[in-house]
Amino acid sequence: xxxxxxxxxxxxxDVESYYSKPPLITWGLLFPVVxxxxxxxxxxxxxxxxxxxxxxxxxxxxNTSMAxxxxxxxxxxxxxxxxxxxxxxxxxIVLGKVVSAAAYGAATSTVLTLGLVVLLKMPMVxxxxxxxxxLAGAATFALLGLIIAVxxxxxxxxxxxxxxxxxxxxxxxxxxxxLDALPAWARPIAMVSPLTHTVELLRFGVTGRSWFPTPWIPxxxxxxxxxxSWLLAGTAFRRHANR
Amino acid sequence: MSSDNxxxxxxxxxxxxxxxxxxxxxxTVRRGEIFAYLGPNGAGKTTTINILAGLLHRDAxxxxxCKFDIDREPVAVKQRxxxxxxxxxxxxxxxxxxxxxxxxxxxxxxxxxxxxxxxELLETFDLTEKASVRFRALSRGMKRRLxxxxxxxxxxxxxFFDEPTAGLDVPSARTLRELIRTINxxxxxxxxxxxxxxxxxxxxxxxxxxIKGKVVTEGATDEIGRQAAGAEILSVVFSAGIPVDALRAAxxxxxxxxxxxxxxxxxxxxxHQATMQIVAWAEKSGLxxxxxxxxxxxxxxxxxxxxxxxxxxxxxRR
Numbered sequence: 001x002x003x004x005x006x007x008x009x010x011x012x013x014d015v016e017s018y019y020s021k022p023p024l025i026t027w028g029l030l031f032p033v034v035x036x037x038x039x040x041x042x043x044x045x046x047x048x049x050x051x052x053x054x055x056x057x058x059x060x061x062x063n064t065s066m067a068x069x070x071x072x073x074x075x076x077x078x079x080x081x082x083x084x085x086x087x088x089x090x091x092x093i094v095l096g097k098v099v100s101a102a103a104y105g106a107a108t109s110t111v112l113t114l115g116l117v118v119l120l121k122m123p124m125v126x127x128x129x130x131x132x133x134x135l136a137g138a139a140t141f142a143l144l145g146l147i148i149a150v151x152x153x154x155x156x157x158x159x160x161x162x163x164x165x166x167x168x169x170x171x172x173x174x175x176x177x178x179l180d181a182l183p184a185w186a187r188p189i190a191m192v193s194p195l196t197h198t199v200e201l202l203r204f205g206v207t208g209r210s211w212f213p214t215p216w217i218p219x220x221x222x223x224x225x226x227x228x229s230w231l232l233a234g235t236a237f238r239r240h241a242n243r
Numbered sequence: 244m245s246s247d248n249x250x251x252x253x254x255x256x257x258x259x260x261x262x263x264x265x266x267x268x269x270x271t272v273r274r275g276e277i278f279a280y281l282g283p284n285g286a287g288k289t290t291t292i293n294i295l296a297g298l299l300h301r302d303a304x305x306x307x308x309c310k311f312d313i314d315r316e317p318v319a320v321k322q323r324x325x326x327x328x329x330x331x332x333x334x335x336x337x338x339x340x341x342x343x344x345x346x347x348x349x350x351x352x353x354x355x356x357x358x359x360x361x362x363e364l365l366e367t368f369d370l371t372e373k374a375s376v377r378f379r380a381l382s383r384g385m386k387r388r389l390x391x392x393x394x395x396x397x398x399x400x401x402x403f404f405d406e407p408t409a410g411l412d413v414p415s416a417r418t419l420r421e422l423i424r425t426i427n428x429x430x431x432x433x434x435x436x437x438x439x440x441x442x443x444x445x446x447x448x449x450x451x452x453x454i455k456g457k458v459v460t461e462g463a464t465d466e467i468g469r470q471a472a473g474a475e476i477l478s479v480v481f482s483a484g485i486p487v488d489a490l491r492a493a494x495x496x497x498x499x500x501x502x503x504x505x506x507x508x509x510x511x512x513x514x515h516q517a518t519m520q521i522v523a524w525a526e527k528s529g530l531x532x533x534x535x536x537x538x539x540x541x542x543x544x545x546x547x548x549x550x551x552x553x554x555x556x557x558x559x560r561r
Contacts, residue, residue, distance in 0.1 A: 006348070009348040010349070013334075013345050079333070079334050079335075081298065081328070082333065083349075084297075085297075085298065086349040088318070242298050
């Protein structure tokens with residue numbers, strides 16, 4: 001049986017154990033829905049400006065948090081060690097964990113998107129680009145969550161470390177403020193933020209417009225970031241998973 | 244590697260910073276035996292298991308498990324071994340059946356083979372009725388049984404047991420020991436670490452004692468006792484109390500004597516010579532010998548003797 005098949009078994013088990021629980025689904029949806037409503041109630045005409053950002057933010061917080069919670073919980077309970085004793089490579093475990101966390105984030109973001117489309121008549125100009133942004137962002141954020149969580153043993157430690165990068169990039173990645181409105185010094189930082197490229201792909205999918213002249217730029221940048229995160233996650237897992 | 248050896252370890256070294264946890268450890272485990280790997284806390288037992296199971300890297304030495312180098316081919320080794328850690332590490336939120344099935348998936352068992360194996364293991368470990376109960380809801384004894392069952396899901400060649408009966412009540416520990424014997428009788432090699440020396444003596448074919456990361460002795464279980472004590476024990480019950488000084492004066496082969504519940508235990512240099520001298524002295528003194536037998540020093544006595552001998556040594560080398 002191939003390592004990919006075993007990775008999918010790991011993902012399925014994680015979805016069964018963690019991600020399909022109603023409290024987690026509610027938790028993943030509640031915050032973005034409330035935020036979206038607040039924006040919509042304030043000015044219904046401008047909700048479309050922030051909607052892609054809020055979907056991207058849902059992916060960022062949902063995926064990094066879930067990957068972190070699952071890894072630290074399994075480290076503490078010893079079940080991660082159980083997985084390390086099985087005939088699977090470290091990359092197989094990383095793939096299994098990331099696929100399930102990404103699936104969770106993509107699913108909650110999809111529910112939010114469907115709600116916006118159905119209830120607020122949000123357009124969807126380029127669905128394939130939107131899907132690419134959703135999946136690439138979900139996978140990258142899940143990998144980032146795993147890279148950080150595998151180094152620590154407690155959920156709060158993982159969350160603290162994650163917040164060091166999550167909150168700053170929230171304000172420079174075009175979620176609440178267009179990239180054009182950013183100060184000049186912040187733009188280079190925005191370009192290395194995976195959230196920027198995720199949000200711009202989602203924006204292109206929803207409105208057909210983006211800060212970038214073509215969606216291929218954020219697609220290529222996100223693909224590069226995904227590859228780097230994948231390599232870093234494999235190394236971090238090998239070094240820290242059994243500590 | 245000899246075809247009879249399932250594990251071969253040569254010059255194994257593992258350091259934690261300056262601390263030398265394993266210092267040029269050598270041993271082999273033969274196919275089909277129960278091998279007890281003993282030592283006090285901090286001796287390096289769990290470190291060894293973690294290296295053999297691919298959880299930890301070594302700093303030096305050669306480690307071959309089921310003919311594969313664990314560092315070069317970890318997946319091949321893990322496919323052939325089972326590990327029962329000190330703390331049960333199954334998924335608390337999954338049922339007994341799902342835990343075993345999931346592990347069957349990870350070990351590459353096909354669907355029908357997996358189902359058959361899960362049912363067989365649940366039955367063998369007397370857990371069929373608990374098949375749909377979550378792992379977290381089981382008693383400690385049942386958790387241990389399921390953890391052992393989980394280590395066997397893929398029919399491994401070797402199973403590592405790290406303190407298998409620690410924290411179990413007497414009946415559960417006894418059941419588990421029986422299961423270990425059954426597993427071994429079916430041809431699986433057992434690598435056992437335990438602080439319960441009676442358990443090790445009772446179960447194992449061969450024993451290795453590790454102190455401060457170094458192998459201090461290795462051999463057949465009964466041989467270790469004799470080696471360590473450096474003498475044999477003659478146990479004698481007399482018809483009445485004896486003047487022990489007079490006996491020792493008349494029996495030079497007796498090295499030391501102590502009494503427990505009217506039974507004298509004499510440490511002797513030569514059993515035959517000592518028996519002749521004691522029988523002759525008893526006849527001369529008008530005493531009847533009600534019972535006389537030889538005793539091999541227990542593994543615990545041997546272990547304590549070895550520990551005392553080594554306590555004069557330095558602390559773990561830094």
